[in-house]
Amino acid sequence: MTGPLWGGRFSRGPSEALAELSRSIQYDQRLWPHDIACTRAHAANLERAGLISPDDRAAIGVALDRAAAAFGDGAFAFNPADEDIHSALERYLTEELGDLGARIHAGRSRNDLVVTDFRLWLKAAIPALGEGVTALQEALKQQAEVHIDTLAPGYTHLQRAQPILLAHHLLAHAFALARDFDRLKGAFARADVSGLGAAAFAGTTLPLDPVGTAADLGFGAVFDNSADAVGARDFALEFLSAVAILATQLSRIGEEVVLWTSSEFGFATLDDAFATGSSIMPQKKNPDVAELVRAKSARVTGDLVHLLGVVKGLPMAYNRDLQEDKEPVFDAADSVALSLAALTGTLATLTFDVERLENAARGGSAGATDIAESLVRDGVPFRHAHEAVGKLVGVAAARGCDLAELTPEDLKAAHPKLHPSVLELLDARRSVAARASHGGTSPGQVAAQLERLGAVLDDQRRWLKETEPA
Ligand code: ARG
Numbered sequence: 474m475t476g477p478l479w480g481g482r483f484s485r486g487p488s489e490a491l492a493e494l495s496r497s498i499q500y501d502q503r504l505w506p507h508d509i510a511c512t513r514a515h516a517a518n519l520e521r522a523g524l525i526s527p528d529d530r531a532a533i534g535v536a537l538d539r540a541a542a543a544f545g546d547g548a549f550a551f552n553p554a555d556e557d558i559h560s561a562l563e564r565y566l567t568e569e570l571g572d573l574g575a576r577i578h579a580g581r582s583r584n585d586l587v588v589t590d591f592r593l594w595l596k597a598a599i600p601a602l603g604e605g606v607t608a609l610q611e612a613l614k615q616q617a618e619v620h621i622d623t624l625a626p627g628y629t630h631l632q633r634a635q636p637i638l639l640a641h642h643l644l645a646h647a648f649a650l651a652r653d654f655d656r657l658k659g660a661f662a663r664a665d666v667s668g669l670g671a672a673a674f675a676g677t678t679l680p681l682d683p684v685g686t687a688a689d690l691g692f693g694a695v696f697d698n699s700a701d702a703v704g705a706r707d708f709a710l711e712f713l714s715a716v717a718i719l720a721t722q723l724s725r726i727g728e729e730v731v732l733w734t735s736s737e738f739g740f741a742t743l744d745d746a747f748a749t750g751s752s753i754m755p756q757k758k759n760p761d762v763a764e765l766v767r768a769k770s771a772r773v774t775g776d777l778v779h780l781l782g783v784v785k786g787l788p789m790a791y792n793r794d795l796q797e798d799k800e801p802v803f804d805a806a807d808s809v810a811l812s813l814a815a816l817t818g819t820l821a822t823l824t825f826d827v828e829r830l831e832n833a834a835r836g837g838s839a840g841a842t843d844i845a846e847s848l849v850r851d852g853v854p855f856r857h858a859h860e861a862v863g864k865l866v867g868v869a870a871a872r873g874c875d876l877a878e879l880t881p882e883d884l885k886a887a888h889p890k891l892h893p894s895v896l897e898l899l900d901a902r903r904s905v906a907a908r909a910s911h912g913g914t915s916p917g918q919v920a921a922q923l924e925r926l927g928a929v930l931d932d933q934r935r936w937l938k939e940t941e942p943a
Pocket of ligand 1 (some may be wrong): 795
C-alpha cells in the first residue's frame with residue numbers, strides 16, 4: 474500500500490500540492506507513543522467484540538512493540554506517502570501483518586484517533602510543565618530563605634515606594650506561579666477524556682466499547698457525544714491559555730532579572746552559566762536568558778491566538794482545519810519548558826548584592842507612609858496626615874536631603890502633632906517589622922508565607938505523583 478488511505482473511490486492520485494499541504498507527519502510524528510497505545514487499545518476492543526481472534530491481537534501487539542522500538546531508535550522507515558503518524562503506523566502494520574494489519578482500522582477513524590493521541594500527549598506534557606513550575610517556585614523559595622532578613626526597596630510604578638524584605642518580593646512570584654500550576658491542573662482534567670470510539674463522528678455499527686478503551690488507556694472519562702469528541706478543541710485552547718498566562722508570568726520575572734542585573738540597579742549578579750558576553754564589548758555580561766524568556770511569552774500568546782482563530786466559526790463536527798491544532802500546542806509547550814528550565818537555573822544561581830539592596834531600601838522618603846500612619850494613630854484623619862507628610866517630603870526635596878535629616882521645627886511646621894520621635898519610624902528595618910498585617914512584609918508574616926508556600930509545593934508534588942503513568 475503506497476497511496477493514501479482513502480484511495481478506493483478515486484481514479485487518480487492526489488496532486489503534489491495537495492499531498493504537500495495535507496502532510497502533517499513532520500510534526501505529528503511525535504505522537505507515535507500515543508498512536509501505538511491507542512492502536513493497542515483498539516485491537517483489544519476488536520478482540521472483545523469478536524472481530525479479531527486472540528492470536529490476531531497478540532500478533533498486532535508484537536508488531537506494535539517492534540514499531541515502538543523502531544520509533545524509539547529513530548529507525549522507523551517513513552514512506553514518502555505517509556501523510557500523518559496514523560497512516561504511517563497503519564501502513565507499517567499492513568506491511569508487517571498483511572490482511573491482519575488491514576483489519577485494524579475497523580470502527581475507528583483518524584478523526585477520533587488523532588484527538589485521542591493528542592489528549593494523551595497533553596496528559597504527559599502537562600505534568601512535565603508542572604514539574605518545571607514547581608522547580609522554579611523551589612528556586613524562589615530557596616532564595617527567599619537565604620534572604621529572609623535582607624531589606625530591599627519595594628516598587629510601585631517602578632518608583633521606590635516602601636522598604637520590604639527581599640524574601641517577600643521573591644515569594645510574590647512563587648505564589649503567582651502556584652496559580653499557574655492550578656490552571657495546568659484544570660487543563661489536565663479537561664484533557665483527560667478519551668475520544669476513541671467516536672469513529673468519524675457519529676459512532677460505529679460495530680459492537681465496540683469506548684468505555685473499555687478509555688479505561689485501557691488510563692483516561693479518567695470517556696466522551697458523552699461522538700460529534701463533540703472529534704470536533705472539540707477547547708481542551709487544547711485551555712492548555713494554551715494556561716501556558717500563555719504562565720509565559721506572561723515568566724516574562725515578568727525575566728524583566729526583573731534584566732533590571733536587577735543592570736548597572737543602574739546593581740541588585741544582583743548573574744552566574745556565568747546563565748549569562749552571555751558581547752561579541753564586541755569585552756566588559757559585557759548580558760541577561761540573554763531573561764530577555765529570551767521575556768520574548769517567548771509573545772510567541773506563546775501567538776500560539777493561543779493561532780488556535781483560537783482556527784477553531785472560531787468551525788461547523789460541527791471534524792474539519793480538516795483541526796489538523797492545525799498541533800503545531801501551536803507543541804510550540805507553546807516546548808517554548809515554556811525551555812523558559813522554565815533556563816529561568817530556574819538563572820534564579821537559583823543569582824547572587825544578590827545585599828549591601829546595595831539595603832542601602833536602596835533605606836534611601837529617600839520610603840518611610841513617609843509610616844509617618845502618616847503614626848499621625849492616624851494619634852487621631853489625625855488620614856487625608857490630613859498625608860497632606861502634612863507630603864509637605865515634609867517637599868521640604869526635604871527642596872533641601873536635597875532625606876526625611877531623616879529634617880529638623881524638629883520642620884516637623885512642627887508641617888503638623889503640630891509631628892514629634893521628632895517620628896523620625897525613628899524612618900528606620901527601614903523598623904518600618905518593615907511594623908508591616909505585620911496579613912500577608913505583609915514583616916519577618917513574621919514572611920515566615921508564615923514561606924510555610925504556606927511549603928504546603929502548596931507539597932500539594933503540587935502530591936498531584937504530580939498521582940498523575941505519573943502507572
Ligand atoms: N492528520 C489529521 C489531523 O491531524 C488526521 C485526521 C484526518 N482526517 C480526515 N478526515 N482527513 O487532524
